[in-house]
Amino acid sequence: MIYDDILQTLDEDKRLRKIPTGLGGIDLISNDYMSLGAKHSEFLSEFQERFDCPPMSASASRLLQRHQTEHTALENMLEGLYNKKVLLLNSGYHANTGALSALSVPGSLIISDKLIHASMIDGIRLGHGDTARFVHNDMGMLRKILEKKASQYKSVVVAVESVYSMDGDLAPLRELVEIKKEYSNVLLYVDEAHAFGVFGEKGLGLAEELGILSDIDILIVTLGKAAAGYGAFIATSETVHSYFINCARSFIFSTALPPSVIAWDYLMIEKLAGMTQERKHLRELSEWFRSELENITGIECQSRSQIIPVHAGSASRAIDMAAKLRAAGIDALPIRRPTVAAGTERLRLSLSANLKREELIRVLDEILAILISVEGE
Ligand SMILES: Cc1ncc(COP(=O)(O)O)c(C=O)c1O
Incomplete structure (x- = not known):
């Protein structure tokens, strides 16, 4: 079947998608930006x-x-x-x-x-x-x-x-x-x-x-x-x-x-x-996180919102970074082709209103550790 061939190519390119399971750490994936969904009950x-x-x-x-x-x-x-x-x-x-x-x-x-x-x-x-x-x-x-x-x-x-x-x-x-x-x-x-x-x-x-x-x-x-x-x-x-x-x-x-x-x-x-306060909090949190991330990566971040990409540069690198974060209890998904262009693969971090600075400091520490480990390879 031609479809098997396509799946195999995707797999070889590190682009085979699977529905994620077992997530439950700090949520940097969902688009529940105001955390309304998290509080639905x-x-x-x-x-x-x-x-x-x-x-x-x-x-x-x-x-x-x-x-x-x-x-x-x-x-x-x-x-x-x-x-x-x-x-x-x-x-x-x-x-x-x-x-x-x-x-x-x-x-x-x-x-x-x-x-x-x-x-x-x-x-x-x-x-x-x-x-x-x-x-x-x-x-x-x-x-x-x-x-x-x-x-x-x-x-x-x-x-x-x-x-x-x-x-x-x-x-x-x-x-x-x-x-x-x-x-x-x-x-x-x-x-x-x-x-x-x-x-x-x-x-x-x-x-x-x-x-x-x-x-x-x-x-x-x-x-x-x-x-x-x-x-x-x-x-x-x-x-x-x-x-x-x-x-x-x-x-x-x-x-x-x-x-x-x-x-x-x-x-x-x-x-x-009526969520003016939450919007303000998310805005401030995102600005602070972006500037901390820029300090760590040395790369200027174009984001001006709650969506903050972390450059990986290849599909395998993005997958590896996501796996390392996940092992540390942080959920962030790798974004690859065709969603983004080749060479711009990344982690897409999506911040939401109920996140606390302490949680994001942990995220920044883990990202820094990953970057240092890659440099040492
Ligand atoms: C910019 C943009 N437009 C439209 C959609 C699709 O919206 P929906 O998930 O409601 O189908 C998405 C993502 O899901 C999106 O990011």
């Missing part, structure tokens, strides 16, 4: 009191669904927060594949940052319009592409993440807004997966923090990370909202999220809005 009685046993299945796609109560309530709540139309999707993967494939029609151009998430790449690949890419965060290159091509298309979509999932660095959102305003046919598409809950006064994301929510045409938010729930939503204009209801295939042709899940999402988003 604290919210169960409130959930039961406020939501009267919502159905466990939607039993149909949203367009055929009889019971819309929870979906509509959550969309209304989010519309109030974002001052945009909101559409729930089944996951961030569904949102990006559905939205970008729908936006990419003949006569349109999708221009994306080279480091966007796989779900965005897949959405663009499913489309039928033209595509172009710019070097990560290179606004000069984006400007050149737009100068050359924008006038040839009816619609141009510039697609970025606000916080990049593997480097933890930020998109220059303000500059992106300035650039898009120079063109009447350019829409700005921003995936806030790793910023929602963590950035902004109410935790709405980096666009809220920068005061530019109204300038972003299409915002994508997943609820499986800081919101400790499941699902995703798209916040956008009336027209694009209606367009997605009609043309986003992952919305039309898939059973809607279970009402029980939506009710949980509702509760978690309410909690997130």
Whole structure:
């Protein structure tokens, strides 16, 4: 079977993935950035009191669904927060594949940052319009592409993440807004997966923090990370909202999220809005950890968020570093191709609000010990 050959090649390249088991140390893996998921049992009685046993299945796609109560309530709540139309999707993967494939029609151009998430790449690949890419965060290159091509298309979509999932660095959102305003046919598409809950006064994301929510045409938010729930939503204009209801295939042709899940999402988003102190703590902890890490590694860290990569440089080195940390009771996963480019393999450390400095000092000590042992080899 050809599939055996592929698996063997992956194994030889040290890229064979396995579902991790037996983890239980200091958690630097999960995207539960505000530690809401870790504390979920604290919210169960409130959930039961406020939501009267919502159905466990939607039993149909949203367009055929009889019971819309929870979906509509959550969309209304989010519309109030974002001052945009909101559409729930089944996951961030569904949102990006559905939205970008729908936006990419003949006569349109999708221009994306080279480091966007796989779900965005897949959405663009499913489309039928033209595509172009710019070097990560290179606004000069984006400007050149737009100068050359924008006038040839009816619609141009510039697609970025606000916080990049593997480097933890930020998109220059303000500059992106300035650039898009120079063109009447350019829409700005921003995936806030790793910023929602963590950035902004109410935790709405980096666009809220920068005061530019109204300038972003299409915002994508997943609820499986800081919101400790499941699902995703798209916040956008009336027209694009209606367009997605009609043309986003992952919305039309898939059973809607279970009402029980939506009710949980509702509760978690309410909690997130009030977590100002936790956001401040996570911000300070991340800044401190980054600078300590830079001192140890001697490598400047581009991250400006709670996602902090530790350079490994090869798949085997990343695996080895993760195994050593795990032996010391620290859970961190190696990130390899195709998630990141060859030569940039790393550990992706994901910090969360309930971590304490003492725990991170232990992590730094272990990283230092690993680096010293590698130098001695
Ligand atoms: C930037 C980004 N967008 C979208 C997704 C997909 O979201 P979901 O897990 O809800 O499918 C992820 C990761 O899971 C992500 O990192």
